[in-house]
Amino acid sequence: MSDLQPVASRTAPPLVRAPARTSASEVRMETVEVSAMYGKFTAVKEVSLRFAANRVHALIGPSGCGKSTFLRALNRMHELSEHGWITGRVLLDGQDIYGSRVNAMQLRRRVGMVFQRPTPFPTMSIYDNVAAGLRVHGRHRRAELDTVVEQSLQQAALWDEVKERLRASAMTLSGGQQQRLCIARTVAPSPDVVLLDEPTASLDPQSTQRIEELLFELKRDYTIVIVTHNMQQAARVSDTTSFFYMGTMVESGPTRQIFTTPADEQTEAYITGRFG
Amino acid sequence: MNHRGLRRGVSNLMVGLVTGVVLVALLPLAFILVNLALQGAGSLSLDFFTRTPAPAGESGGGVVHAIVGTLIIVGAASAIGLPVGLAAGIYCAEYPASRLTWTTRFVADVLNGTPSIVVGVFAWAWIVATQRHFSALAGSAALAILMIPMVLRTTEEMIKLVPSSLREAALALGYPRWRTSLSIVVRTTLPGIVTGSLLAVARIAGETAPLLFTALGSQYLSFRPDQPMAALPLTVFTYATGPYEEWHRYAWASALVLILVVLVLSVGARLAIRRRFDFHG
Structure with missing residues (x-):
């Protein structure tokens, strides 16, 4: 049986979402000296971070600094890259997600992901896109799907725009709507x-x-880790910020502190726009 | 010198050239179709579609045996060739780095370049010679071998066109690898795969050489795949090389029927797939 079984069996849908499942200070996810490699090349070097529940965590840094690779190590997407492998531990509620008995498919249901470009499934309707993550895990009851699809679209602030045309192809939406659809699809399985x-x-x-x-709405229900190129965005949306440079995590702390009184001069140079 | 006028002139010249080249490319197709219709349509009648040939020297009769034969032989070839080609194509696209993929691709390319008559000889040596009689199934086997590399390569190329971001999105949602491949990637590119498969079916439906010493041809309506069987390309060949004036007209008509059969098959399949997977953009 999987280590994640107790949580994975929690398949009954939360018909009404609980406000916040945990107290704010609780650590939901933790990395312990995580390194991520592509073959012999090390893209991320021994990063240890803690992500508190119901907070938005921003990962910033110049292109190629390893922040995206690190993010992909958090739901075991990195190992799908060519020659991708990692060392170190990633703990979700205290359990190592790289443990030998953890099912990566089940894990990705608990740690969802939204990508840079909107990726709606082009052959599916708006409704089917949102329901996809539930159906693939064997939840097919119509009434349940209807409820979750509506909730998820509402959470993604898309419901009012699409409720009249749930059966239309997802490709009929604009780029921004498609991205919100992807957010709805990601939160539908209740990660x-x-x-x-x-x-x-x-x-x-x-x-x-x-x-x-x-993001302000979503963090009431979820723990959010966001990679961004845009420092103003990180400053606006996040509670904590980690600065990555050349594969190492240089500095991490409350966002206000990182942006006003960074301890490291590389961080300061980056946020003041002197490089990157 | 009027600059804008020069540019407009050059533009018109290029558009004219391109249009001309397109016409040149379309001309043979139009010529074949028109010629077929002119020469063949006159011999088409209800009898032609419903009766077997009249004995040599007598007039009348039809090619129903060859229509049925082509449908059976091509159907059996597709039943073997399509699944193998599709599965191998999906494998090659999903595991591009594997050694087996490299080998498969190489073999498929060599096979694609092999003259069809060589494949016919191969089927003759392995099936006809060992069984000591000609059979429709031997013809289907030869056609299937011709079909596999075509289907394989188009399937692989079509799947490669699907952006990897779509694959990642499915995996990140907890899709297992096989479901990602089938219900997201293959499904997205299905119209392309169907088109490629139809092209392959159409190609083998017109093959004559491999059938000459496998299915052999027959004057009678037959449904037995272990026996010699007629096929439209063979009928065209027999009638066209025969001594009678009427046979020559039948050859044209048979060729027209062959094209009609292929047309009906591909238009039908395309309509069916469009109705089933109607999506925009």
């Missing part, structure tokens, strides 16, 4: 952690603002 990899990088300013506002 514990939501990872966002530069979710607004391909969107216009208005759509970006909507998604940033959304």
Whole structure:
């Protein structure tokens, strides 16, 4: 049996979402000296971080600093990259997600991910896109799907725009709507952690603002880790910020502190725009 | 010198050239179709579709035996060739780094370049010679071998066109690898795969050489795959090389029927797939 079994068996849908499942200071996810490699190349070097529940955590740093690779190690997507492997431990509620008995598919249901470009499934309707994550885990009851699809679309602030055309193809939506659809799809299976990899990088300013506002709502239910290129965005949306540079985590702390009184001069140089 | 006028002139010249080249490319197709219709349509009648040939020297009769034969032989070839080609194509696209993929791809490319008559000889040596009689199934086997590399390569190329971000999105949602492949990746590119498969079916439906010494051909309506069987390309060949004027007209008509059969098959399959997977953009 999987280590994650007790949680994985919690398949009964939360018909009404509990406000906050945990107290704010509780650590939901923790990495212990995580290194991520592509073959012989080390992209992330021994990063130890803690992600408190119901907080937004921003990972910032210049291109190629390893922040996206690190993010992908948190739901075992990195190991799907060519020659991708990691060392160290990633703990979700105290359990090592790289443990030999952990099922990666079950894990990814608990740690969802939104990508840089909107990735709706083009052959599916809006409804089916949101329901996809539930159906693949064997939840097919129509009434349950209806409820979760509506809730998830509402959480993603998309319900009012699409409720009249749930059967339309997901490709009929605009880019910003598609990205919110992907957020709805990610939260539909009720994950514990939501990872966002530069979710607004391909969107216009208005759509970006909507998604940033959304993060404030989402963090009531989920623990959020967001990779962003945009320092203003990190400053606006996150509670804590970690600065990555050349594969190492240089500095981590409350966002206000990182942006006002960084301890490290590389951090200061980056946030003041002197490189990166 | 009027700059804008020069640019407009060059533009018109290029558009004219490109249009001309397109016409040149379409011309043979139009010529074949028109010629077939002119020469063949006159001989088409209800009898032609419902009766077997009249004895040599007498007039009348039809090619129903060859229509049925082509449907059976091509159907059996597709039943073997499509699943193998599709599965191998999916494998090659999903495991591009594996040694087996490299080998499969290489073999498929060599096979794609092999003349069909060589494949016919191969089927003759392995099936006809060992069983000591000609059979429709031997013809189907030869056609299936021709079909597999075509289906394999188009399937692989189509799947490769699906952006990897879609695959990642499915995996990140907790999809197992096999469901990601089938219900997301293959499903997304299904219209392309169907088109590729139809092209392969159409190609083998017109093959004559491999059938000459496998299915052999027959004057009678037959449903037995272990016996010699008629097929439209063979009928065209027999009638076209025969001594009678009427046979030549039948050859044209048979060729027209062959094209109609292929057309009906592909249009039908495409309509069915479009109705089933209707999605925009």
